[in-house]
Amino acid sequence: xxxxxxxxxxxxxxxxxxxxxxxESREIVKLEERYGLxxxxxxxxxxSGEHYKTLDPSSEEPLAEIPQAGPEDVALAVGTARKAFSxxxxxxxxxxxxxxxxxxARILQERSREFxxxxxxxxxxxxxxxxxxxxxxxxxxxxxxxxxxxxxxxAFPHRRQQPLGVAGQIIPWNFPLLMLAWxxxxxxxxxxxxxxxxxxTTPLSALLFCDVLRQAELPPGVVNIVTGDGATGAALVKSxxxxxxxxxxxxxxxxxxxxxxxxxxxxxxxLGGKAANIIFDDCALDQAVEGIVxxxxxxxxxxxxxxxxxxxxxxxxxxxxxxxxxxxxxxxxGDPLDKNTDVGAINSRQQLDKIEELVAAGEEEGAEIYQPPxxxxxxxxxxxxxxxxNVAQSYRIAQEEIFGxxxxxxxFRTPDEAVEKANNTPYxxxxxxxxxxxxxxxxxAQRLEAGVIWANTYNRFDPxxxxxGYKESGFGREGGLHGLEPYLDFxxxxxxxxxx
Amino acid sequence: xxxxxxxxxxxxxxKLYIGGAFPRSESGRTYEAEGQNVARASRKDVRDAVRAxxxxxxxxxxxxxYNRGQVLYRVAEMxxxxxxxxxxxxxxxAEVHAAxxxxxxxxxxxxxxxxVLGSANPVAGPYFNFTVPEPTGVVGVLVPEEPPLLxxxxxxxxxxxxxxxAVVVAxxxxxxxxxxxxxxxxxxxxxxxxxxxxxxxxxELAPVLAxxxxxxxxxxxxxxxxxxxxxxxxxxxxxxxxxxxxDAQSPWEIAGFLELKTVWHPMGV
Numbered sequence: 001x002x003x004x005x006x007x008x009x010x011x012x013x014x015x016x017x018x019x020x021x022x023x024e025s026r027e028i029v030k031l032e033e034r035y036g037l038x039x040x041x042x043x044x045x046x047x048s049g050e051h052y053k054t055l056d057p058s059s060e061e062p063l064a065e066i067p068q069a070g071p072e073d074v075a076l077a078v079g080t081a082r083k084a085f086s087x088x089x090x091x092x093x094x095x096x097x098x099x100x101x102x103x104x105a106r107i108l109q110e111r112s113r114e115f116x117x118x119x120x121x122x123x124x125x126x127x128x129x130x131x132x133x134x135x136x137x138x139x140x141x142x143x144x145x146x147x148x149x150x151x152x153x154x155a156f157p158h159r160r161q162q163p164l165g166v167a168g169q170i171i172p173w174n175f176p177l178l179m180l181a182w183x184x185x186x187x188x189x190x191x192x193x194x195x196x197x198x199x200x201t202t203p204l205s206a207l208l209f210c211d212v213l214r215q216a217e218l219p220p221g222v223v224n225i226v227t228g229d230g231a232t233g234a235a236l237v238k239s240x241x242x243x244x245x246x247x248x249x250x251x252x253x254x255x256x257x258x259x260x261x262x263x264x265x266x267x268x269x270x271l272g273g274k275a276a277n278i279i280f281d282d283c284a285l286d287q288a289v290e291g292i293v294x295x296x297x298x299x300x301x302x303x304x305x306x307x308x309x310x311x312x313x314x315x316x317x318x319x320x321x322x323x324x325x326x327x328x329x330x331x332x333x334g335d336p337l338d339k340n341t342d343v344g345a346i347n348s349r350q351q352l353d354k355i356e357e358l359v360a361a362g363e364e365e366g367a368e369i370y371q372p373p374x375x376x377x378x379x380x381x382x383x384x385x386x387x388x389x390n391v392a393q394s395y396r397i398a399q400e401e402i403f404g405x406x407x408x409x410x411x412f413r414t415p416d417e418a419v420e421k422a423n424n425t426p427y428x429x430x431x432x433x434x435x436x437x438x439x440x441x442x443x444x445a446q447r448l449e450a451g452v453i454w455a456n457t458y459n460r461f462d463p464x465x466x467x468x469g470y471k472e473s474g475f476g477r478e479g480g481l482h483g484l485e486p487y488l489d490f491x492x493x494x495x496x497x498x499x500x
Numbered sequence: 501x502x503x504x505x506x507x508x509x510x511x512x513x514x515k516l517y518i519g520g521a522f523p524r525s526e527s528g529r530t531y532e533a534e535g536q537n538v539a540r541a542s543r544k545d546v547r548d549a550v551r552a553x554x555x556x557x558x559x560x561x562x563x564x565x566y567n568r569g570q571v572l573y574r575v576a577e578m579x580x581x582x583x584x585x586x587x588x589x590x591x592x593x594a595e596v597h598a599a600x601x602x603x604x605x606x607x608x609x610x611x612x613x614x615x616v617l618g619s620a621n622p623v624a625g626p627y628f629n630f631t632v633p634e635p636t637g638v639v640g641v642l643v644p645e646e647p648p649l650l651x652x653x654x655x656x657x658x659x660x661x662x663x664x665x666a667v668v669v670a671x672x673x674x675x676x677x678x679x680x681x682x683x684x685x686x687x688x689x690x691x692x693x694x695x696x697x698x699x700x701x702x703x704e705l706a707p708v709l710a711x712x713x714x715x716x717x718x719x720x721x722x723x724x725x726x727x728x729x730x731x732x733x734x735x736x737x738x739x740x741x742x743x744x745x746x747d748a749q750s751p752w753e754i755a756g757f758l759e760l761k762t763v764w765h766p767m768g769v
Binding site for chain 2: 140159250253254255257258260261262263264269271426441445450451452453454455456457460462464465466467468470471472473474475477480481482490
């Protein structure tokens with residue numbers, strides 16, 4: 001690093017950057033002390049009688065009491081969704097459905113700051129990210145699928161199609177509002193009604209979303225929100241829904257697939273990942289460094305498609321690592337509501353424990369750890385951006401999903417070796433390729449076993465772009481035309497219909 | 501020895517089709533079906549077939565779609581040439597004609613799938629973004645008991661056209677058409693190992709295929725009472741479960757055996 005700083009053509013880096021804090025105000029968010037379950041268009045007390053506290057992970061401060069929905073509550077929500085489906089939503093004109101979705105998109109845009117602050121408060125993610133990524137993309141998803149609602153026959157020509165009925169949807173805590181949008185928007189566009197379970201630790205934006213539904217005048221029962229832990233999710237999987245859409249860990253995904261075996265219920269799974277981010281020696285190095293940082297430290301690494309395995313061509317290993325480490329020293333870790341913050345709080349105590357356990361395993365197995373000097377706040381859940389070098393493919397930190405700001409660096413010599421190593425995992429969600437050679441990008445893209453390939457970029461998302469995994473990263477796609485398919489029933493398809 | 505009017509015919513030994521070869525079951529077992537001794541495949545045969553399919557699949561997937569289409573058309577040609585033989589075997593010439601036509605129909609899909617199932621995606625940013633279908637990998641296929649030839653062809657052709665390798669468990673009660681079809685495949689430029697055909701007891705073979713960790717998808721169209729258990733086993737490596745139609749042709753039958761890959765690249769100068 002010192003060597004870089006002494007080069008004459010570069011502006012010397014000051015010893016330490018000093019930032020004035022720039023906190024976003026919490027004032028726009030009005031929290032209830034205690035929330036109900038959103039069933040049939042209103043908040044109701046849980047029949048389970050149980051509540052739990054949801055926290056601000058950056059301070060461990062309790063924010064509100066949240067219902068722990070039991071099987072009876074879930075059954076009520078599913079029954080309500082069923083009634084709303086048969087009482088009119090399935091028969092509503094597609095153009096009307098579209099207009100409700102457009103309304104939801106617009107209201108999300110109008111209330112974007114409120115949602116951004118709440119999302120950072122409850123999830124620990126930097127406000128810059130919730131403001132610039134989560135909330136605008138959530139609104140964009142509703143806007144995108146709104147337009148499909150009355151055009152489905154063009155999406156799947158020559159196919160008889162109808163809505164499935166009630167969709168049960170279970171979402172994770174890493175992008176609470178965005179995952180809600182990924183789930184609800186295509187489901188409603190296709191004419192289904194919904195019972196959605198937000199993640200245990202991040203229910204607040206889903207509960208605020210109920211107020212958006214009120215403002216949009218969506219008919220009661222079309223969207224129902226049941227909060228709770230894994231037991232609530234399990235109850236939803238076992239309930240009388242017609243479809244389950246799950247985003248979360250591969251372990252839970254397999255359990256759901258087993259539970260639904262033989263029921264004929266439609267299932268989509270968006271599960272874990274251990275993506276390779278592959279850096280060739282002819283890449284634009286500074287851009288690649290930014291891509292690596294965005295790939296693994298974006299959202300504290302709480303990203304299923306995070307570029308958690310860095311594969312570096314050996315000829316540029318040293319300069320790349322030097323630049324990367326230097327870049328890490330400029331990352332701001334701290335208050336999620338500070339607009340300077342790059343890396344926020346770890347989402348929960350439980351997740352922090354898991355990260356610490358895997359990082360300890362990495363050191364134990366012989367990998368070399370690097371963390372930039374940074375002061376972590378005393379309260380709350382924090383983990384410094386971490387790079388492991390000297391990592392063997394067999395190490396747990398190269399095999400298991402850490403879901404935290406932890407990068408494992410491996411090297412390769414030839415493109416074949418890069419492909420071999422990249423594919424050496426049961427996962428197959430995403431991959432990154434960095435090279436200035438176009439033919440090599442396409443050659444690599446063809447061989448990487450992953451549902452999303454980012455070439456000379458990383459962690460890009462768009463409602464028009466299908467997202468989902470190969471292998472044990474799940475099946476089904478979310479986003480784009482392909483994201484409608486999991487919410488439609490084609491069972492009446494036959495050779496006659498499709499003109500065969 | 502009794503006098504005979506004509507010559508004594510040479511009878512065929514019905515064997516398995518694994519990796520482009522015709523081995524007996526490694527278990528040495530047979531069972532009687534349609535008046536013949538038919539190989540009764542074992543767990544080990546299933547594993548051998550999966551290994552053969554995995555080894556052969558990248559080359560098949562790497563062929564141009566045009567080339568793959570021509571190979572499948574060649575299958576139809578070979579099948580057509582043996583119409584009489586198959587008609588005698590299954591007792592239904594119309595079914596043979598339908599099977600030939602089905603191969604022709606699917607052959608033509610090879611170089612059209614990407615246009616019908618893929619997309620260019622108009623993302624809100626300076627990126628070129630497209631989605632293409634790719635083969636899932638190795639597919640386990642439980643074919644329907646009936647019709648013996650068309651049921652098999654209707655399930656196998658959509659698996660092959662997308663670039664997958666297949667491990668097929670043939671009709672248990674009427675397995676001869678599968679072995680005859682293996683002879684057609686073996687003479688049609690389908691690379692050895694891409695289509696593996698096993699005869700034997702469904703209840704013995706299906707769970708092994710469903711639980712195999714190197715099988716990516718399972719077609720349960722021909723399974724009966726054991727579907728829940730097979731699907732449970734399949735969850736161990738998140739297999740794609742395909743519930744198709746025993747007698748239909750559709751690009752959506754192919755789509756069940758495909759993955760969708762989306763590629764992003766920035767646009768700029």
